[in-house]
Amino acid sequence: MTVAAPVLRHDWSLSEIERIYASPLPDLIFRAQTVHRAHHRPDEVQGCMLLSIKTGGCPEDCAYCPQSAHYKTDVKRTDLASLEDVTEAATRAREQGATRFCMGAAWRDAPKGAQFTQVLDMVRMVRGLGMEACCTLGMLTQDQANQLADAGLSAYNHNLDTSPEFYGNIITTRTYDDRLNTLKRVRDAGITVCSGGIIGMGENMGGRCRMLQQLATLDPHPESVPVNLLVRVEGTPLADMKAEDPIELVRTIATARILMPTSFVRLSAGRMSLSDEAQALCFLAGANSVFLGERLLTTPNPGTTHDEALLDRLGMRLTTSNASAPAHAGG
Numbered sequence: 001m002t003v004a005a006p007v008l009r010h011d012w013s014l015s016e017i018e019r020i021y022a023s024p025l026p027d028l029i030f031r032a033q034t035v036h037r038a039h040h041r042p043d044e045v046q047g048c049m050l051l052s053i054k055t056g057g058c059p060e061d062c063a064y065c066p067q068s069a070h071y072k073t074d075v076k077r078t079d080l081a082s083l084e085d086v087t088e089a090a091t092r093a094r095e096q097g098a099t100r101f102c103m104g105a106a107w108r109d110a111p112k113g114a115q116f117t118q119v120l121d122m123v124r125m126v127r128g129l130g131m132e133a134c135c136t137l138g139m140l141t142q143d144q145a146n147q148l149a150d151a152g153l154s155a156y157n158h159n160l161d162t163s164p165e166f167y168g169n170i171i172t173t174r175t176y177d178d179r180l181n182t183l184k185r186v187r188d189a190g191i192t193v194c195s196g197g198i199i200g201m202g203e204n205m206g207g208r209c210r211m212l213q214q215l216a217t218l219d220p221h222p223e224s225v226p227v228n229l230l231v232r233v234e235g236t237p238l239a240d241m242k243a244e245d246p247i248e249l250v251r252t253i254a255t256a257r258i259l260m261p262t263s264f265v266r267l268s269a270g271r272m273s274l275s276d277e278a279q280a281l282c283f284l285a286g287a288n289s290v291f292l293g294e295r296l297l298t299t300p301n302p303g304t305t306h307d308e309a310l311l312d313r314l315g316m317r318l319t320t321s322n323a324s325a326p327a328h329a330g331g
């Protein structure tokens with residue numbers, strides 16, 4: 001359900017965002033719910049399924065990431081998966097209720113040549129199954145973005161991850177501007193943008209608001225905004241971070257919902273460390289998508305049986321219709 005011509009703002013100031021974020025929780029949730037209900041069905045969440053199509057050995061040094069070659073983690077490196085294996089996984093995902101299938105690869109940038117052609121084939125296959133297709137392959141050239149668009153890619157995931165000021169504490173092998181440039185290429189190719197970040201990496205409230213400001217001042221807004229709670233993986237520099245207060249996740253989601261009313265806000269990584277009640281609060285705050293299945297890319301996720309039971313308890317359900325790509329202009 002969408003409402004005609006929503007008023008979307010792209011000029012949010014940091015102080016405005018901080019005021020929203022820090023408002024009393026009942027006020028914050030009320031405002032987020034009001035915005036949410038004007039643009040989305042409050043009892044539905046989209047189910048997305050993730051598959052790691054090329055795992056580990058990544059040359060980037062993202063401090064949170066178990067797939068970085070800079071850190072010694074339990075992740076086993078793999079080559080690019082075969083089209084056959086990915087077709088099987090996508091078919092299973094659809095059977096489990098997913099309407100979006102996301103393929104992730106641990107690359108600094110998308111490769112040229114045969115491997116890229118193979119990814120294009122995967123995109124066509126997923127679209128052929130009637131699901132939205134999303135990829136996250138690292139940085140793209142304009143030509144690669146255009147080819148992905150031609151293959152029918154619905155969305156490209158490329159997260160800003162954190163605020164521009166905090167970014168250097170987390171990643172040194174590429175810049176914030178590199179990220180923004182890829183997002184621009186994706187947008188120019190006509191692919192919808194999926195971009196969000198991670199909370200719980202030691203940033204403060206101002207940092208979270210600055211990240212949200214970066215996302216909400218993109219014009220159009222990203223159609224999809226994944227909010228990840230750091231999964232603290234043994235061997236990564238952030239393994240011993242103190243656990244983030246789930247209420248901060250709820251506040252981040254509610255603020256994202258208020259700033260970007262028509263976007264999908266995705267409750268992404270980190271659900272294994274959230275109670276069902278905390279997840280319910282995230283839905284009240286305007287999250288309208290989750291990843292299904294027992295695995296994200298390399299780390300565990302609650303799994304479909306648990307999620308079905310949770311949604312059932314909440315009187316909610318997975319979205320069954322598949323808008324082949326979000327119909328609304330997004331932002």
Ligand code: SAM
Nearest residue numbers: 064065105106107136138159228229230231269
């Ligand atoms: N290599 C590509 C890239 O960085 O864009 C795609 C894959 S990367 C794993 C996709 C996103 O997953 C990252 O941008 C980050 O936001 C998220 N992510 C990775 N490890 C995570 C962790 N331990 N906890 C939470 N989110 C994580």
Ligand code: DTB
Nearest residue numbers: 104136226268269296297298299
């Ligand atoms: C996103 O923002 N979160 C997903 C998806 N985009 C690709 C990935 C989460 C990965 C969590 C760590 C792992 O499982 O390796």
Ligand code: SF4
Nearest residue numbers: 058060062065068106
């Ligand atoms: Fe590589 Fe992406 Fe992990 Fe960074 S987040 S190390 S770019 S796979």
